Amino acid sequence: MRLLLVEDHVPLADELVAGLGRQGYAVDWLADGRDAAYQGACEPYDLIILDLGLPGKPGLEVLREWRAGGLTTPVLILTARDSWAERIEGLKTGADDYLSKPFHPEELNLRIQALLRRAHGLANQPQLEAAGLQLDEARQCVGRNGEWIELTAAEFRLLRYFMLHPGQLLSKTHLAEHLYDGEKERDSNVIEVHVNRLRGKLGREVIETRRGQGYRYNGAGG
Amino acid sequence: MIALQHRLSLGLVAVLLVVGLIFAQGSLWLFDLGLRRYLQNYLREEAEALLIAMVRGPQGLQLDEQRIGPGYQRPLSGHYFRIDFDDRVWRSRSLWDHTLPRPEAAGLQEGLSDGPSDQHLLVYRADYRRFGRELSISVAHDYTPVLDSFRRLRQLILWLGAGALLLIVLLQRWTVHRALRPLESARQQIAQLQSGQRGELDRDVPPELEPLVAQINHLLAHTESTLKRSRNALGNLGHALKTPLAVLLSLANREELQAHPDLQARLQEQLAQIEQLLARELGRARLAGEALPKARFDCAAELPGLFETLAMIHDRNLDLRWQAPPGLRLPWDREDLLELLGNLLDNACKWARGQVTLDIEPVETGFQLTIDDDGPGIAAEAREQVLDRGSRLDEQVPGHGLGLGIVRDIVDAWAGSLALEESPLGGLRVRILLPARGPDVR
Numbered sequence: 001m002r003l004l005l006v007e008d009h010v011p012l013a014d015e016l017v018a019g020l021g022r023q024g025y026a027v028d029w030l031a032d033g034r035d036a037a038y039q040g041a042c043e044p045y046d047l048i049i050l051d052l053g054l055p056g057k058p059g060l061e062v063l064r065e066w067r068a069g070g071l072t073t074p075v076l077i078l079t080a081r082d083s084w085a086e087r088i089e090g091l092k093t094g095a096d097d098y099l100s101k102p103f104h105p106e107e108l109n110l111r112i113q114a115l116l117r118r119a120h121g122l123a124n125q126p127q128l129e130a131a132g133l134q135l136d137e138a139r140q141c142v143g144r145n146g147e148w149i150e151l152t153a154a155e156f157r158l159l160r161y162f163m164l165h166p167g168q169l170l171s172k173t174h175l176a177e178h179l180y181d182g183e184k185e186r187d188s189n190v191i192e193v194h195v196n197r198l199r200g201k202l203g204r205e206v207i208e209t210r211r212g213q214g215y216r217y218n219g220a221g222g
Numbered sequence: 223m224i225a226l227q228h229r230l231s232l233g234l235v236a237v238l239l240v241v242g243l244i245f246a247q248g249s250l251w252l253f254d255l256g257l258r259r260y261l262q263n264y265l266r267e268e269a270e271a272l273l274i275a276m277v278r279g280p281q282g283l284q285l286d287e288q289r290i291g292p293g294y295q296r297p298l299s300g301h302y303f304r305i306d307f308d309d310r311v312w313r314s315r316s317l318w319d320h321t322l323p324r325p326e327a328a329g330l331q332e333g334l335s336d337g338p339s340d341q342h343l344l345v346y347r348a349d350y351r352r353f354g355r356e357l358s359i360s361v362a363h364d365y366t367p368v369l370d371s372f373r374r375l376r377q378l379i380l381w382l383g384a385g386a387l388l389l390i391v392l393l394q395r396w397t398v399h400r401a402l403r404p405l406e407s408a409r410q411q412i413a414q415l416q417s418g419q420r421g422e423l424d425r426d427v428p429p430e431l432e433p434l435v436a437q438i439n440h441l442l443a444h445t446e447s448t449l450k451r452s453r454n455a456l457g458n459l460g461h462a463l464k465t466p467l468a469v470l471l472s473l474a475n476r477e478e479l480q481a482h483p484d485l486q487a488r489l490q491e492q493l494a495q496i497e498q499l500l501a502r503e504l505g506r507a508r509l510a511g512e513a514l515p516k517a518r519f520d521c522a523a524e525l526p527g528l529f530e531t532l533a534m535i536h537d538r539n540l541d542l543r544w545q546a547p548p549g550l551r552l553p554w555d556r557e558d559l560l561e562l563l564g565n566l567l568d569n570a571c572k573w574a575r576g577q578v579t580l581d582i583e584p585v586e587t588g589f590q591l592t593i594d595d596d597g598p599g600i601a602a603e604a605r606e607q608v609l610d611r612g613s614r615l616d617e618q619v620p621g622h623g624l625g626l627g628i629v630r631d632i633v634d635a636w637a638g639s640l641a642l643e644e645s646p647l648g649g650l651r652v653r654i655l656l657p658a659r660g661p662d663v664r
Contacts, residue, residue, distance in 0.1 A: 009465045015472040053461050080464035081457050082501070083508060084564030085557040088527045091534055098535070101461075102468035102497050105475050118537065 001116065001161060002026045002044070002178045006036040006059070007051040007078070016049070019105050024140065024157040025112075026181040033057030037065050044177050045073050047116060052079040052090070060093050067094035074119045076111060078103070113137055120164045130163040131219020133202070142202065144220055149201055158194045162207060162217035171214035226405075230398050231391060238387055246379045250372060258344065261363060262330045265346035269359045272303055273350050276357070283353060285312065298338050300364030307357045325360055334365055341366050404428050408435065415442075417553050417658070421518070449510050453557070460504045467497060505628045510555035511635035519559040521546040521582060528563060532578075536571040546582040552589060553658070554636060562632045566593045566652055569626075573597030577647055588638075588658040597649035605642040 003020060007013040008031040020027045028043070030036045033054035040048055040062070048066075052059035063075060074096040079086075082100030090098050097115050099108060117125055128135040134143040140156040141148045151159060157179055162170070175191050195207055195215060208216045268291075275289035285305075293301035294314040304322045305312040313322065320338035325331050325347040337343040343362040350357045404427050414420040422439045425432075473479075474489040525544045533542055552559060563580065570578045574595035581592040600608060608626065626640075633640045638656040645651035 009469070011469045012465050012472070015469050019472060053458075080461040082460075083505075083557060084528070084531075084560040086457075087564070088531045088560065091531045092527055096534070098531075101464040102471050102493075105472050114537070 001046045001157065001164075002028070002181060003112075004036070004040055004043070004045045004048045005029045006033070006040070006049065006054065006062070007031065008054050009051075015105075016108075019108075020112075023109055023112075023137070024153055024160065026157075026179055028182050031055070033059065033062050037062045040066055040073070041069050041071055043182065046178060047112060047119070048073055048075045049078050049112075050075055050095070052077060052081055052086075060090065063090075063093050063095060074115045076115055078108075109137075116164060122164070128160065128163055130166040131217070133159075133163065133206075133219050135160060135163055144202065151201070152197075154190075154194050155198055155201070158191070159198055162215070163219075166217050166219060169210060169214050169216050174214065226402060227395065227398055231395060234394050235387065235391060238390060242383045242387070246376070246383065250376060250379075254368075254372065257368060258330065261344055261365075262346060265330070265344070265361045265363060266348060268301075268303070268361045269346060269348040272305065272359050272361070273348075273352065273357065276305075276352065278353060283307070283355070290314075298341075300341065300366075302337065302343065302362040304360045304362075305357065306360075307355050322360065322362055324358065328358075335362065337362065337364060342369060404431055412438075417551075419551060449555075453508050456504055456507050460500070463500060464497075467493065467500070471497075502627050505561070506631050508557070508561075509632060509635055510558050519552040519554060519556045521550045521552065522548065524556065524560065525563075525580070528560060528567070532564075532567055532571055535568070539576075540571055540574055541577040542567075542571070543578070544580040544582070547584065550582060550584070552582070552656075554656070558632055558635075562629055562654075563591070563593075565626075565629050566654075570595035570597070570650070570652075573649060575649075579647070585655070587655070589656045591654040591656070593652045593654075594645040594647045595649040596645070596647040599644060599649040600642060602644070608642065 001024070003025045005013060005016055005020070005027050007016065007029070010031070013029050013031065017027050017029050028039070028045075030039060031054075033056035035056070036050070036054070037057060050059050050063060054062070059077070059079070063077075066073075066075070075094065076097045076099060077090045077095045078099050078101065079090075080101040087098050087100075096119070097111055099111055113128070117128060122128070122130070128137060132144065135141075135156075136143065136148070137160070139148075140153065141150050142159060143149070158175070161175065161178060172191050176187075179191070195209075199207060202220075205218060206220065208218050210216060272285075272290060275286045276283055277286050278284075291301065293299045294303060294316050297316050297318045299316045301314070302317050302322055303312075303314045304317075304324060306324055311324075318338055322337070322343070322345070323335065325335075325345055328347050328349050331345040331347070334342040335345050341364045344365045345360055345362045347358060347360040350359065408423065408427065408431060411420060411423045415423065422442055423435045425435060425439070427435050471490075471493055474486060474493060479486040479489070521544075525546065529542050529544060533540065567578060567580060570593050574597045577594075577596045579592075579594045581590075581594075583590050583592075630640065633654060633656070636656050638654055641653045641655075643651040643653055
């Protein structure tokens, strides 16, 4: 999952980047509204966390531009302006959720998870479930028939992405774009290694390889 | 204060009455004076004629009957005389059995003397010397017909005056009503302003009213911009305080601190207190309260957005409904009302099993807002306590929420009342009664 964080307060951004990294998200951080308006529209983010009081261009203006340009990425507004009038305005402009500062880090994680599930048509699930597997995002382990299997951070990220796109054909490049932030070296062989480890833990049939096209998640029932 | 219209009418009637009475009485008095002066000449001529009619006869002085007018012969004719000389008194036959008293001094007498058969007489006395004797001739003329015609004239003037007064007052009322029409329209516009149907007063008014209307509009704009500025400043302050607070909250949750659970718990507790206090006080400072801002709450325009937001925040297929008469506008600040309804509905949504409703209806004394949910509700004996604490109804549900605190602040600022009741849906009903603003909400 690749996230864009737009926040101009450096200490908070540092905290958020670190915290989100621990949650297995690849995070790009921007502090300027103009940069955000551009980069948010051309990079394939899975979710955007947007502060409203930004230098360069106000957050709402950035959001309006994204939506006018046809961007459908879920946007979570993170702001200290928490009156209902501002909240309504934010959601009318096209935000998908609104979290007011100060917030509990746990609350942010839950909102992000819920928003991602909702964006992939898996609403109303307390836990990510796809094709017979359950993913505990807090403990980063996967459950199958009541049995819990520990995952490494890299395996967890990869499996989460697969589970949010069940049955879809995903190329290595696509996976690399969504699993690593903009600064990391993207090596598709690393993905191959992690896919093989997941298969080792969960069984070969969980992820199917389509030669020359990519991978497809079939889950426990595949 | 007496209405301007009545004040103007009263003033006019008083002035007209005083002037009219003085004028009518004065002209009658002048006429009376002129008439008496004219009659004085006539009476003097009569006296002289009588003097001439006195001739020396065989038994001394006597009056030549041929020379005196017939009026002195006919009884009660209205023409009388009395001649005093030596110790004798001659009276005209017309006096009949009445005695005309001899006036004290010569000349026309000031007052009127009583004459026969209720006549009022104008008396003139002249003193002569003839035939070596002192003669005093008093001539009297009946003034009653003149008095009668004066009385009739006075009555006529009175009626005419009353009629004219009535006409003038009616005309004046009409004129004043026409002249005051812009004032009346300004009054209606101010009432509309207070009931929220209008944002500012019409600028198309007579020049006398222009400064007033301009000043009111200016004040409205000023209130609006002050409110906006202070809200903006509070927003910035909130931003400046809450962002570092968010960093602190995040730091307090760091894994490094989990080795010292005591320290972590105390940090988190203190931070939570700061957070609550900050939100409450900033929220309170944002309130427009009693101010009369331009932005009013248009139910049909605002409620759909609010409910969409609620549905998005509480993404669990709740049945959210609102109901308000079409075109209803509430005469309070838009943001305040959104804050009030947002907090209450948010609470209701947190507790509801499946249904939340909002009803807004105008009542005799103002507006009634009713929020119902089908959640667990609050036991009757606990409701009082919840209200007293102004406390968090939502303590047990995680996430944002100031509960009733800010709601109480808003309702208090508008002099409204808040009651917790049992909802027909099974859960809690919050009923808020907001008194209408201003003296006139027609």
